[in-house]
Amino acid sequence: MRPGRSTSLPALLGEEDDWSGFEPRHPVLAEAWRRHPHLRLGRTDRVLEAIVPSIIEQKVTGQEAFAGFRALVRRHGEPAPGPGPRVRLMVPPDAATLRAIPSWEWLRLHVDPARSRAVVTAARHAESLERIVGVTGSESDVRLRSLPGIGVWTAAEVRQRALGDPDAVSFGDYHVAKDVGWALTGEPFDDAALASYLAPWEGHRGRVPFLLAAAGLHRPRRGPRMSPREHLRTRDLFA
DSSP states (O other), X not given: OOTTSOXXXXXXXXXXXXXXXXOOOSHHHHHHHHHOTTOOOOOOOOHHHXXXXXXXXXXXXXXXXXXXXXXXXXXXXXXXXXXXXXXXXXXXXXXXXXXXXXXXXXXXXXXXXXXXXXXXXXXXXXXXXXXXXXXXHHHHHHHHHTSTTOOHHHHHHHHHHHHOXXXXXXXXXXXXXXXXXXXXXXXXXXXHHHHHHHGGGTXXXXXXXXXXXXXXXXXXXXXXXXXXXXXXXXGGGGO
């Protein structure tokens, strides 16, 4: 995290997460909660720092997303305070730096124009985005999705990471709906089925996939994995 702004370590570690009102309603969830009674949703209160990697993760493999974000931080971030330079620990670029990155540099990072435009647009509205901290989940969702390039999945990822929103569900994710359906009914869901199934947990819907993930419950991965696009020299991102 960038220095110069107060940060609550207890909030980051989940002290403010309140599970009161959550009912497991399913023996699999009850067992997962019994085994992981101290699970907490942390919050960073740093909206832009959550938006940037979430946008970069859109519609690409995890390998491409993580490599692209790592390269962005390495090339355009700053050394972290304290022992940061010695251990090569970096903080992400700030809004002004993101706005100044030219289009061809984004291509070198293997971030296509649609995603780079979304990142730059978010950086241009960074000050107003940070004011989302503290508003309700539904209102934060509306404000986030008012920006071009931020849809339901990206908004949910930001709400989870920056705001610790227990009701945020990553609809549109390649795995989440299928995994929740498989774990709780034996059959994978699509997004519509997931939304219907999670309705009784309104206000805490995000805790259901959170608990299942903590318990390591997901459908068997028997099919072929999506391969990185071969024309991208992903190894160059780690230079």
